[in-house]
Amino acid sequence: MKRVITFGTFDLFHIGHLNILERAKQFGDYLIVGVSTDALNFSKKQKNPIHSQEERTRIINALKVVDEVFYEESLELKGDYIKKYNADVLVMGDDWKDKFDEFKSLCEVIYLERTPSISTTEIIEIIKR
Template sequence: MFVSQFDGSDPVAAVRARCRLDEEYVRDRIGGLISNGLADSDTALSELGRSSLRVVLAGGVFDIIHPGHIHTLRAARNLGDVLVVVVATSGTAKKMKKRMPLHSQDQRRDLVGALSTVDLCLVGEEGDIFRTVERVRPEVIALGYDQIHQEKFITDGCRRIGLDVKVARLQSPVPEISSSRIEQEYGDSIHGI
């Protein structure tokens, strides 16, 4: 239901597609959420329902998806109930990587969103990461092992928008793998030269 409130999808259809459950079973479970005050309707969580979820937010460019991303996203998913991943806009990606990304922001969103560990994938907003943070309202922000963001910058920014967020710096069992290293090693072939 959390994801459906963002993307407008039918929560019954989304759960059935993801978990292969019987429609009647899913509707009964949603009915239970409504009767317990955790949902306002069959498509919207109540404030109580939303507060009972631990939402984890992770972000990155994700231009070349590699094993380090998979490990990091699995670790982020294990920190809560819902994993929301924010893909950097093409403009932000260019600023960070000093080059245009290989894939458009929509392609990167679709690729990351197709990963089974990801519940929702969004394209970030240009210029201010905290607009997306405010929209998602996570309890945890997971930073990858190679992300340059400092935890204090994130916690201070969240406090400014009225959120008490925990920041988790994730480790990777394969820290030697990064998009930048892959590009350095295979740059010409990646760029079609």
């Protein structure tokens, strides 16, 4: 069984999120998703997500394309998560291109093109207007 791992915040779940998860699953039989914790998001962006980590995890866990979900607590632990979940493939959006090449000794690393013209940040800006 080929195991695929990916990571994300998945706040204000939208079609871009679904697209990358469905495409990630095509690289294996079992899709594992690390949902970043509220604390990790705050440390990266100095703001909390709209939805709590529990709500975001429930949404991801409810998707039939996803087989397993866990909390990503630190960006520095990606290699540990790859090992812990025995991942054969790491899939990330191409906005992270080359940033995770260091893990090529642990698994295959694939960067997928993001869905054009959609992002959580853009959705929040539209709502604010």
